[in-house]
Amino acid sequence: MSVKIKLVRVDNRLLHATVALNWNSFVNANFIAVVDPTHTDDPFLAKVLQLSFPKKKGVGIFSVDQLLEFLQKDREEKCNLMIIFKDLEVLKEAIDKGFEISEVQLPYPASRVMIKQLDAYYSTEEIEAIRYMQTKGTRFFLQTAPYDSKDYSIFKQTKKDG
Amino acid sequence: MKLGKIFKEFIHVVQENPDYIIGLLNEKGRIVSCSLEEKINQEVAIHTNNPDQRIYKIVVSNYQYGYLWISGPNQAIDVVGKLLFDSLKTRIQYELNQKSAKEILSVDDKLIKEFLNDERSNYRQMEELMAKINFDRSLPRIPIYIINEEKFDKEEITGLKYKINDKNTIYSLLEPKYLLIYKSLPRKLGKSTTEYLNEFIQEMIEWGLSDCYYTVGSIQMDIDLYNFSYRNCLWLRENVLLKKDKPVYFEDQLFSYFTMNVPRTLTANVFDYYKKKTEQMDIEEFIQVVDQLYANDFSVKKTSERLFLHKNTLLYKIKRYEELFNLDIRGSFQGKMMIYSLANFLKSQSRKQVGEK
Numbered sequence: 001m002s003v004k005i006k007l008v009r010v011d012n013r014l015l016h017a018t019v020a021l022n023w024n025s026f027v028n029a030n031f032i033a034v035v036d037p038t039h040t041d042d043p044f045l046a047k048v049l050q051l052s053f054p055k056k057k058g059v060g061i062f063s064v065d066q067l068l069e070f071l072q073k074d075r076e077e078k079c080n081l082m083i084i085f086k087d088l089e090v091l092k093e094a095i096d097k098g099f100e101i102s103e104v105q106l107p108y109p110a111s112r113v114m115i116k117q118l119d120a121y122y123s124t125e126e127i128e129a130i131r132y133m134q135t136k137g138t139r140f141f142l143q144t145a146p147y148d149s150k151d152y153s154i155f156k157q158t159k160k161d162g
Numbered sequence: 163m164k165l166g167k168i169f170k171e172f173i174h175v176v177q178e179n180p181d182y183i184i185g186l187l188n189e190k191g192r193i194v195s196c197s198l199e200e201k202i203n204q205e206v207a208i209h210t211n212n213p214d215q216r217i218y219k220i221v222v223s224n225y226q227y228g229y230l231w232i233s234g235p236n237q238a239i240d241v242v243g244k245l246l247f248d249s250l251k252t253r254i255q256y257e258l259n260q261k262s263a264k265e266i267l268s269v270d271d272k273l274i275k276e277f278l279n280d281e282r283s284n285y286r287q288m289e290e291l292m293a294k295i296n297f298d299r300s301l302p303r304i305p306i307y308i309i310n311e312e313k314f315d316k317e318e319i320t321g322l323k324y325k326i327n328d329k330n331t332i333y334s335l336l337e338p339k340y341l342l343i344y345k346s347l348p349r350k351l352g353k354s355t356t357e358y359l360n361e362f363i364q365e366m367i368e369w370g371l372s373d374c375y376y377t378v379g380s381i382q383m384d385i386d387l388y389n390f391s392y393r394n395c396l397w398l399r400e401n402v403l404l405k406k407d408k409p410v411y412f413e414d415q416l417f418s419y420f421t422m423n424v425p426r427t428l429t430a431n432v433f434d435y436y437k438k439k440t441e442q443m444d445i446e447e448f449i450q451v452v453d454q455l456y457a458n459d460f461s462v463k464k465t466s467e468r469l470f471l472h473k474n475t476l477l478y479k480i481k482r483y484e485e486l487f488n489l490d491i492r493g494s495f496q497g498k499m500m501i502y503s504l505a506n507f508l509k510s511q512s513r514k515q516v517g518e519k
Contacts, residue, residue: 018248018252018255021252021256021259025259025321025325026324028321028369028370044175044242045242048249049245049249051246051250052253052256080370146324
């Protein structure tokens with residue numbers, strides 16, 4: 001049985017277990033992969049993070065390569081996966097290494113009604129990474145909580161960024 | 163929720179790292195559970211300035227569960243402390259959510275059991291159950307019966323409450339393989355009911371209820387008719403060819419439902435002449451062809467695609483039926499109805515159910 005990716009999110013609060021709690025039931029994920037190369041050598045942190053959920057719901061901290069290996073692995077149990085990337089740079093690295101994903105969620109960087117342009121919230125490097133990944137077929141949308149609607153508009157703006 | 167049991171899991175993890183000690187304090191600062199057993203019952207100053215210690219007030223859903231006390235090396239205590247605190251709060255919230263979902267589901271279960279009770283005797287209990295979940299009985303509802311040949315994962319079905327997030331939509335796992343949802347419909351839809359339900363069912367499939375059969379009964383406002391609408395779903399299961407993840411609607415099968423519920427002696431008399439003629443053909447194939455013609459508005463092109471037949475092959479079969487029964491199937495509305503009624507009559511004589519080989 002292969003892995004089914006239920007949600008991909010970029011969130012720098014990735015070790016913030018509440019993010020996972022808010023989403024895992026809503027998308028029906030039974031494994032949460034946190035992709036943060038800076039914490040992969042710390043099994044203690046991974047174990048503490050796992051404590052946020054009963055053991056039936058797995059949690060793991062991965063590097064990009066470990067994630068790709070995890071995705072390839074064939075398994076007997078159903079694996080509905082939610083992936084939280086540390087930042088856009090790590091997501092870009094994964095896409096460059098062959099990770100294919102049609103949609104990526106980001107939390108609203110400001111109040112929904114106040115939302116402006118990309119350069120008000122993201123650095124030039126981050127915008128470049130977004131544009132690059134869009135050319136690879138990945139769509140981005142803003143959504144903080146499960147019952148918010150998906151907002152693709154800010155990433156579709158054609159005005160010159162930055 | 164058993165906080166002590168959850169905290170023991172935290173203790174086991176922290177005990178693997180001798181740099182840290184964690185304790186659960188009561189509101190007075192007394193240690194009630196700890197990774198270092200000899201510390202239990204000792205008192206800790208809640209407002210400490212000790213650089214090697216952190217104390218976090220555990221408040222979840224406006225309820226205080228005491229304090230989390232952590233002792234460890236100063237350089238990493240903030241990262242580890244916050245992570246432990248966050249994980250503990252999240253876990254408590256998770257367990258509370260599960261408990262609440264299970265409580266609501268237990269009411270859903272009881273209420274649906276009452277709806278499906280053929281001998282409705284306990285109206286009072288039904289009223290009490292409806293009051294418990296603020297069930298708005300003025301809303302129309304439609305039953306969606308989902309069949310999973312493997313069997314549903316009970317815990318996963320509990321999680322469905324978060325996805326549906328509508329107190330007026332209730333559901334119950336009637337048996338390990340059968341899930342019944344009474345989906346509430348908004349008073350103003352803004353689109354067709356089928357369109358609305360197709361979107362809902364598609365969301366269910368994407369959420370995880372895939373590889374299932376879906377039958378949808380009749381819309382009802384009166385709770386006394388919920389049992390009838392559930393039986394519509396069962397009728398579909400028994401009489402219509404179902405495909406995985408493709409909902410079948412009772413309202414699309416009304417003609418078939420009515421014709422099949424006409425007393426058999428009557429239909430047997432009406433179709434006696436035609437039945438004798440069917441001895442010259444493959445009845446199963448005839449039923450399949452007519453079912454698909456009906457489902458595709460008698461379009462030869464669409465039906466041939468569905469049946470994976472060449473258009474001319476299908477036309478040949480239709481012409482054969484027309485000659486055999488002396489009916490105009492392609493041109494006349496009456497001929498179409500006649501052939502469909504005949505197919506239903508023959509079907510009622512050789513019923514097949516889902517999963518039957």
